[in-house]
Amino acid sequence: MSRYVISLGGNALGNNAEEQKKLLKYVAHAIYPLIEMNHDIVIVHGNGPQVGMINLAFNESPSTPLMPFAECGAMSQGYIGYHIQNAIQNIMLERHIKRPIATVVTQVLVDEKDPAFLHQTKPIGSFYKKEEADELSLKHGYTMVEDAGRGYRRVIASPKPVDVIEKESILSLLKDKQIVIAAGGGGIPVIQRNGELVGVDAVIDKDHASAKIAEIVGADELFILTAVEHVYIDYNTPNQKALKDITLKELDIYLEESHFKKGSMLPKIEACMNFVRATGRPAVIAALEKAVEAFKQTSGTIIKP
Amino acid sequence: MSRYVISLGGNALGNNAEEQKKLLKYVAHAIYPLIEMNHDIVIVHGNGPQVGMINLAFNESPSTPLMPFAECGAMSQGYIGYHIQNAIQNIMLERHIKRPIATVVTQVLVDEKDPAFLHQTKPIGSFYKKEEADELSLKHGYTMVEDAGRGYRRVIASPKPVDVIEKESILSLLKDKQIVIAAGGGGIPVIQRNGELVGVDAVIDKDHASAKIAEIVGADELFILTAVEHVYIDYNTPNQKALKDITLKELDIYLEESHFKKGSMLPKIEACMNFVRATGRPAVIAALEKAVEAFKQTSGTIIKP
Numbered sequence: 299m300s301r302y303v304i305s306l307g308g309n310a311l312g313n314n315a316e317e318q319k320k321l322l323k324y325v326a327h328a329i330y331p332l333i334e335m336n337h338d339i340v341i342v343h344g345n346g347p348q349v350g351m352i353n354l355a356f357n358e359s360p361s362t363p364l365m366p367f368a369e370c371g372a373m374s375q376g377y378i379g380y381h382i383q384n385a386i387q388n389i390m391l392e393r394h395i396k397r398p399i400a401t402v403v404t405q406v407l408v409d410e411k412d413p414a415f416l417h418q419t420k421p422i423g424s425f426y427k428k429e430e431a432d433e434l435s436l437k438h439g440y441t442m443v444e445d446a447g448r449g450y451r452r453v454i455a456s457p458k459p460v461d462v463i464e465k466e467s468i469l470s471l472l473k474d475k476q477i478v479i480a481a482g483g484g485g486i487p488v489i490q491r492n493g494e495l496v497g498v499d500a501v502i503d504k505d506h507a508s509a510k511i512a513e514i515v516g517a518d519e520l521f522i523l524t525a526v527e528h529v530y531i532d533y534n535t536p537n538q539k540a541l542k543d544i545t546l547k548e549l550d551i552y553l554e555e556s557h558f559k560k561g562s563m564l565p566k567i568e569a570c571m572n573f574v575r576a577t578g579r580p581a582v583i584a585a586l587e588k589a590v591e592a593f594k595q596t597s598g599t600i601i602k603p
Numbered sequence: 604m605s606r607y608v609i610s611l612g613g614n615a616l617g618n619n620a621e622e623q624k625k626l627l628k629y630v631a632h633a634i635y636p637l638i639e640m641n642h643d644i645v646i647v648h649g650n651g652p653q654v655g656m657i658n659l660a661f662n663e664s665p666s667t668p669l670m671p672f673a674e675c676g677a678m679s680q681g682y683i684g685y686h687i688q689n690a691i692q693n694i695m696l697e698r699h700i701k702r703p704i705a706t707v708v709t710q711v712l713v714d715e716k717d718p719a720f721l722h723q724t725k726p727i728g729s730f731y732k733k734e735e736a737d738e739l740s741l742k743h744g745y746t747m748v749e750d751a752g753r754g755y756r757r758v759i760a761s762p763k764p765v766d767v768i769e770k771e772s773i774l775s776l777l778k779d780k781q782i783v784i785a786a787g788g789g790g791i792p793v794i795q796r797n798g799e800l801v802g803v804d805a806v807i808d809k810d811h812a813s814a815k816i817a818e819i820v821g822a823d824e825l826f827i828l829t830a831v832e833h834v835y836i837d838y839n840t841p842n843q844k845a846l847k848d849i850t851l852k853e854l855d856i857y858l859e860e861s862h863f864k865k866g867s868m869l870p871k872i873e874a875c876m877n878f879v880r881a882t883g884r885p886a887v888i889a890a891l892e893k894a895v896e897a898f899k900q901t902s903g904t905i906i907k908p
Binding site: 313314315351352354355356357358359360361362363364365366368369372373374375376377379380381383384387388391392398399400401402403405424463464466467470471473474476479486488493494495497 | 618619620656657659660661662663664665666667668669670671673674677678679680681682684685686688689692693696697703704705706707708710729768769771772775776778779781784791793798799800802
């Protein structure tokens with residue numbers, strides 16, 4: 299029996315409640331083999347489209363107050379966590395297996411001095427015209443940038459996870475063989491200021507958060523499930539090559555050669571490398587639809603020390 | 604050392620994120636004495652204004668999908684749970700006490716055959732004109748009713764809680780002396796249909812949910828903290844009398860005499876009576892600002908077998 303942390307992309311969760319429920323049935327089936335084998339499991343999920351939707355609803359609705367981004371993230375943890383635990387409970391009910399599963403609303407500590415706060419890069423929410431963007435900037439102090447000709451968007455910081463505030467709760471549940479959903483959307487970002495935990499407008503990369511959780515819970519393996527079967531070098535060129543089994547040293551070279559796309563494969567690889575470096579244990583990047591094979595290490599890219 | 608379930612009203616949580624944070628500092632101070640004495644604590648909170656706000660944001664925003672009420676409730680659990688755990692963590696940091704606290708996203712089982720589903724009475728969300736109400740009714744099958752001359756509102760069912768799906772997780776955390784926030788807003792209502800747990804458009808009364816949780820976790824006492832210091836008979840009349848210590852039998856008489864207001868004090872009393880009847884242990888209805896006194900049984904109305 300092993301302990302696994304599984305990271306799921308927010309893009310795999312659809313654009314509304316009905317879609318999300320349907321897609322999560324599929325995810326539950328993909329993860330089920332690990333549940334049946336009685337492994338310890340922590341699920342971390344993305345929330346990009348979902349937190350964007352929640353933020354947009356509050357921005358557009360004339361009668362509701364403005365909702366800070368940390369609070370929108372907390373809402374997305376409830377929304378997505380409920381659907382994940384429900385989907386997994388239902389497949390267990392169908393297969394007559396009984397294991398408790400719960401979502402832990404999770405704050406993740408970041409460093410107020412993280413350079414990411416000086417150089418905000420993560421676009422969130424809707425697109426605005428220049429005048430609207432200037433107004434938002436003036437009114438709320440938002441940093442607004444032009445986004446690839448599609449208009450102006452708010453950008454916020456994407457700092458690195460330092461610690462997981464609710465780690466003891468996650469560990470207690472794991473100890474009792476419960477399945478845990480935690481750090482949804484990378485966690486609610488909080489900084490420590492004047493001895494208090496204070497929520498901040500930021501987004502923590504969910505793969506980095508899952509690597510941090512994997513390290514904290516002593517996971518035997520970190521699985522990042524995404525849309526592609528492998529990590530590729532020379533991606534989308536005639537020389538494209540799938541990586542199946544690779545060491546940190548080899549990856550360092552590919553990183554220097556800039557093979558991996560920022561905001562897409564790069565953070566996944568960096569998160570895996572952080573976990574492998576910190577623990578000496580393997581991390582796998584694989585396709586959600588090949589999860590079963592990935593769990594057997596017959597699909598995906600396995601990153602080893 | 605005892606085990607307590609504390610039920611907090613959603614009305615005590617304000618109308619936006621800033622207000623909620625400020626008010627929860629106060630709540631954290633009120634509950635702190637029990638934390639310091641190392642008692643087991645489960646906190647259940649209401650979500651009336653908050654889930655209404657979330658629902659309204661999605662209803663009014665032209666670009667976001669319609670959000671079912673169960674999912675809005677799940678969002679409110681993340682939103683409020685995050686603020687409660689953060690406020691209590693911060694008072695513990697200040698006082699140099701270390702106890703883990705976490706919010707468990709909680710589904711509460713209700714019975715599909717609960718008569719409440721045939722007689723929907725709980726008004727939620729915004730007020731509409733007659734024509735808008737008719738359109739919503741036609742389009743989404745909502746039951747819309749005229750609300751005290753203020754316009755039309757959607758009403759949904761308020762079924763009784765039957766079981767708490769995530770009870771094992773709550774019990775695991777309690778066993779490890781962790782503070783648990785659970786069943787926010789009365790829990791996300793689910794029914795069992797074709798062997799699956801299915802979310803439904805309904806609202807479970809949070810006091811009834813807290814009584815059910817108190818029963819399940821074997822609480823020594825149930826505290827319902829509200830805006831008034833006592834339960835009163837002949838409330839708001841010259842004969843008004845505060846109840847300090849009362850038995851189930853005495854309360855039965857007052858219930859028959861219709862002393863308590865529906866949708867306000869009545870559900871609190873019924874919830875307490877359910878707990879006292881099921882366990883033989885006391886329940887207290889008291890003012891949030893007199894929580895410390897209530898914990899010592901020197902304020903509030905104590906209901907005993």
